[in-house]
Structure formats: structure tokens, C-alpha cells
Amino acid sequence: MKEPTYNYREDSEKLNFVGNECNKCHKVYFPKRNVCRDCGSTEMIDRKLSGNGEIYSYTQIMVPPEDFNDKESYYAVIVKLDEGPRVSGILVDSGTTPDIGLRVKPALRLMKKDKETGLPRYQMKFEIID
Numbered sequence: 001m002k003e004p005t006y007n008y009r010e011d012s013e014k015l016n017f018v019g020n021e022c023n024k025c026h027k028v029y030f031p032k033r034n035v036c037r038d039c040g041s042t043e044m045i046d047r048k049l050s051g052n053g054e055i056y057s058y059t060q061i062m063v064p065p066e067d068f069n070d071k072e073s074y075y076a077v078i079v080k081l082d083e084g085p086r087v088s089g090i091l092v093d094s095g096t097t098p099d100i101g102l103r104v105k106p107a108l109r110l111m112k113k114d115k116e117t118g119l120p121r122y123q124m125k126f127e128i129i130d
């Protein structure tokens, strides 16, 4: 059996929005950093983020990757989380056209199944809050 090529620990942090915060200047990072980019401190403390935020930018992907064979097109978004960091993600189909500034919340969804092992791979996506 083929070994999974991805890091489950990293998945767990991403799926749970675990970032970290500088203990000196309180800048928040996601994903985690070992050194604060703003003040150079190495005193970083884990911090669970809400995953809530607003659409900072978006684009429509008209030709999805081969693995996403159930999709004709989808929206890729950059979300500015309430805690500050910007993260990229995929918008859940909601029938609503995205717009900059719209509020979103996280939504755990199946991304794809491994072609060889059939193991599901999950991804945190975003869904527009009505």
C-alpha cells in the first residue's frame, strides 16, 4: 500500500485552525511561525482561531483539477480571518455569488479520495453566512 504523502499533523492544525500568536507584540499567524515576522520574537503561543472572517478576494476556477471531477467550476477565496491572518480556501457551493467583504464561516468538507487507497481527504472550506 502506498504511504500517504501528506502530513496528518499539519492537516489537524489546518482543519482546526490552530495558529499561533507572538507573546511580545500579539501578532497572530496561520499557519504557525517559529519567529514573529514583525518583532523577531521566538516566544510563540499556540492559538485556536475561529475560522470566521470576510472575503478579501476571490476568483472563479473554470477548469478544476482532475481530482475534483464532481465540479464544473468553483470559487477560490482569500479570507481575512477575524484574528488577522489571511488564508486561501474554497467556497462551498451555496448559489450565492461571492463578493468582497461578505462574512464567511468554516465548513469541513470532503476534498477528494485518494485514487489508489480510496482514503478520504478532508479540507476546511468556507461558506457564506447569510
Ligand SMILES: [Zn+2]
Residues within 6 Å of the ligand: 022, 023, 024, 025, 026, 027, 036, 037, 038, 039, 040, 041
Ligand atoms: Zn511579535
